[in-house]
Amino acid sequence: MFRAFNLDSRMLKSRSFLATAGVMALGLASCGGQDAAVEEPVAVESTEVVVTSSCSPLSVVTGFYPLQFIAERVGSDQTSVSVLAGPGVEAHDLELTPSQAAEVTDADVVVFLPTFMPSLDEAVVELNSSVGLDAMAGLTLLEGEAHDDDHGHSHDHDHDGDEGHSDKKSTDDEMIVDPHVWLDPTNVSVIGKTLANKLSELDPACSAIYADNSQALTDEMTALDSEMKTALANCKIKTMVVSHEAFGYLANRYGLEQVGISGLTPEAEPSPKRLAEVAKISKSDGVTTVYYETLVSPVVAETLAKELNIKAEKLDPIESKPEGADLIAQMRANLATLVGGQDCG
Ligand SMILES: [Zn+2]
Structure with a gap:
């Protein structure tokens, strides 16, 4: 006051x-x-x-x-x-x-x-x-994966969407805590x-x-939360391809699986090896939308989308104040984007 x-x-x-x-x-x-x-x-x-x-x-x-x-x-x-x-x-x-x-x-x-x-x-x-x-x-914290070229880990493609499931499986021993808890x-x-x-x-x-x-x-x-749970309950596409891995907690809670072009921090240039991996996963999982974000150049996501002939859409990790919205309004806007991109309608 x-x-x-x-x-x-x-x-x-x-x-x-x-x-x-x-x-x-x-x-x-x-x-x-x-x-x-x-x-x-x-x-x-x-x-x-x-x-x-x-x-x-x-x-x-x-x-x-x-x-x-x-x-x-x-x-x-x-x-x-x-x-x-x-x-x-x-x-x-x-x-x-x-x-x-x-x-x-x-x-x-x-x-x-x-x-x-x-x-x-x-x-x-x-x-x-x-x-x-x-x-x-x-x-309850999740672990993130470090996408480091020196560590040729395979992306674990486990489609179990259990709630409260607190650690992502990976063969990589370089694990760090994912800080993107607010999503x-x-x-x-x-x-x-x-x-x-x-x-x-x-x-x-x-x-x-x-x-x-x-x-x-x-x-x-x-x-x-209950709005998101309901809207994302029946998504036909579980794999969500994002520019950097900001959406792990969201994916974990609502039964989606995040695949990041970059790891936990937005990197300017992902490795060609990682891009090839993501392209392969996108094809095999029938991904129709690649998400790019507000403060990171969309070029990489757009290039990938073009290569795969799919869409690129903006999904805000809300790391900075969204224009004309607050955290809750932007989460709702993200939800609408996801419902389209993951074919949940
Ligand atoms: Zn981030």
């Missing part, structure tokens, strides 16, 4: 700034303190500022868009949320600038997904351990709960608000 202060997260941390802004008069002095008196929320409305007396303003720094979305939903007006990889930035590759590093250092909470953005992982190590929030906590809506709910718990620890007076916000997010994600 400190919209007017969102302009500068540093100011949010300064009680003296709040005092000089004249907010003390609204009862903020008891904020987060030991005051045992029963306190009615004192709300003063003006055109821009609404202040609830019982909440501490917290600053939350997030690595990239899905984490920003979750933090904004769960923290709502009680927190100032910022994102390191802004719109249009390829988040995997982000290197923190000195001012971003300072922002991370000053934050009350830093939400990160280990391995997704290595520069943020490194910055979090430097922080007091209570500041970093591992967004993978409590999730399974149930994971978004879990991250929301983890963050609500964290914010409640730091700001117990507002814990009911964080819990309510997190429950509202869970309700939306539960609805989206």
Whole structure:
């Protein structure tokens, strides 16, 4: 509810700034303190500022868009949320600038997904351990495959779509955790709960608000999950060919099988060997659509589509803020694309 202060997260941390802004008069002095008196929320409305007396303003720094979305939903007006990889930035590759590093250092909470953005992982190590929030906590993680030419692994083509099936089989010993957890809506709910718990620890007076916000997010994600489950239940084509392997959790949850031209991070040039492998799988599995994505050049996917005489369609891994949509709206748009591309109608 400190919209007017969102302009500068540093100011949010300064009680003296709040005092000089004249907010003390609204009862903020008891904020987060030991005051045992029963306190009615004192709300003063003006055109821009609404202040609830019982909440501490917290600053939350997030690595990239899905984490920003979750933090904004769960923290709502009680927190100032910022994102390191802004719109249009390829988040995997982000290197923190000195001012971003300072922002991370000053934050009350830093939400990160280990391995997704290595520069943020490194910055979090430097922080007091209570500041970093591992967004993978409590999730069932999948392993990704490293598509490295030195390792001639065969793509395991196992069509079992069991839910909760937590590891992909592979003959390759070079396995790493797949960080693209947010494309399974149930994971978004879990991250929301983890963050609500964290914010409640730091700001117990507002814990009911964080819990309510997190429950509202869970309700939306539960609805989206059942929508996706229904829409993808009868897809004739189970193999989904994507430009980089961002869709493992989605595929795992809804009984599809992801085949990536590139591995877990978007690479500029996939090897000819990998392209030949993907072409072979696409042919044998009757794939009709190759998916390319927002922030990676579509050339490779389009070339493959042309070679196989099939379609190339955009499927957004939502690693950056989608234009004109939020996480949920873009997941719905992705669903519509998948229903066509995987022949689920
Ligand atoms: Zn990715």
